[in-house]
Amino acid sequence: MSKVKNFRTSFYYKYLKAPSTKFIIYFILIGVGYAYLYPLLYMITTSFMSVEDLVNPTVNWIPTKITFDNFARAWKVLEATKSLLNSAYMSTIPALFQTFITALIAYGLSRFEFPLKRFWIVLMLATFLIPSQVTLVTKYMLFSRLNLTGTPFVSFLPSLTGQGIRSAIFILLYYNFFNMLPKTFDEAAELDGANSFQIFFKIVFPLSIPAMVTTFIFSLVWYWNETLLTGLLLGNNIRTIPIALRDFVSKYSIMFPSADGSAANRINEGIRMSATLITILPLLITYLILQRQFVESLERTGITGE
Template sequence: MKRIAARFILYFILISIGYAYLYPLLYMFTTSFMTVEDLVNPTVSWIPSKMTLENFKKSWNVLEASKTLLNSVYLSAIPSILQTLVTALIAYGLSRFKFPLKRLWLFLILATFLIPTQVTIVTKYMLFSRLGIIGNPLVSFLPALTGQGIRSSIFILLYYNFFNMLPKAFDEAAELDGANSFQIFYRIFLPLSIPAIITTFIFSLVWYWNETLLTGMLLGNEIKTLPIALRDFAAKFALMFPAADGSAANRINEGIRMAATIITILPLLITYLVLQRQFVESLERTGITGE
């Protein structure tokens, strides 16, 4: 009886937590297919009486998704890949080599994570302006390539702790076989750090995808991403679909907003579904439990 009661409590807690996380997604999904009539009908709450794709068509056009989606993919995927590899290399050096003031460097790396982005955004803009790359994708690629990408410090520390768990015997055996430090890194450490790589890549991809402050300031109107287009969605919708004679037909409504939101987050959801198994396993092996 105690086991049944304990299991019931456990399932109740898990279902409650799951519902809290899934409710916003379910609400967005069902609302995005509703017509204006369903939205104003109090008897329709979850299941639309008549499903429509008109909300998605309008949202796709307003977001200019054919262009902004491509921009989002390469402005998030490329820096994420660079950041995943570079932070691993930096962590390998911190883990396996001895040099003066090593603890100070680790402290400074942690300090960069604690400093808010808003504090350094002006100096970043001035630096990139002097380099003449404002409005160029290099403003995202260069920091990732030098280990200064979005929240790179937490990935360096993740790799650092992971590499410290690997025995030094691996290095010694490889050195006896004539391997140099870089060969040890990419032939031994990288294959063994697949869990850390997957964790780093997914978190990095999400953070780069959702970044609007730095992207909007450093790229301006030269390159627009989906999240930035979503930020300006209401104003652009009013310009593209002006309401005529007070009619509600072309006015923005909840269904259109939810459709635009789904278009924006759908690539991330697909990525997670594809890598779900590897991601969960990597979290268990690297010790990450969430933000």
């Protein structure tokens, strides 16, 4: 063991701590960061540009005059106040349901033995491989027969029964996390007279906060950006902000017709970027608030046990 440790130490100081290696690592990180941040920075700067700046080839990043007219028009076309509220409860409530239910399912798979357990785990993972478009018609027929189309229950019920968006990934995440937790916790609680539900709610579930944070953030983002199922099952009864963004161009042309040839009413790139920024801004704010917990959750999911 000492030889292996010495080899690792020498390799670390000889190669990973070398200036050339540091330069390569930082170069790669900066390049990847630029590739991810460039669209966001371009979106922010363009959304504050006026029509004159957009057609001026000398203006690339910094606008000569900051304007908020783009946001005003985009907000009006998106009906952002109503659409943001619809998106908030149509994504937060299913995300909370999914965070809890998938943990309960994974706990049962991790702690209990039953016939064909491996088969059910494989079948659960196979549901993730099936594209959502394949089951789209059957889902619509099911909710239509239950008279639930156009109601929030088309999102609430699947998440409440472990069939939400990409629930299989979260079940697998909890399953691996619970397997790393020492089973001596459960045994000690059983000696004190606790049943399975008490063990889950009072011991296992509080210890799974790192996995809970990861599950909630990803669920929130996926439910927020979902347009295929919500557009078909909700229709025009509940319009979320991504649905409003999808129909942004056609609705803008109706609200601000440019038949008179006026360039003021003509849709431009600044208005498009403003509408897109309004759509993703709540997610950016949520991530900035939960950034620390999210990073810590990714680190803590590597905990090992018996």
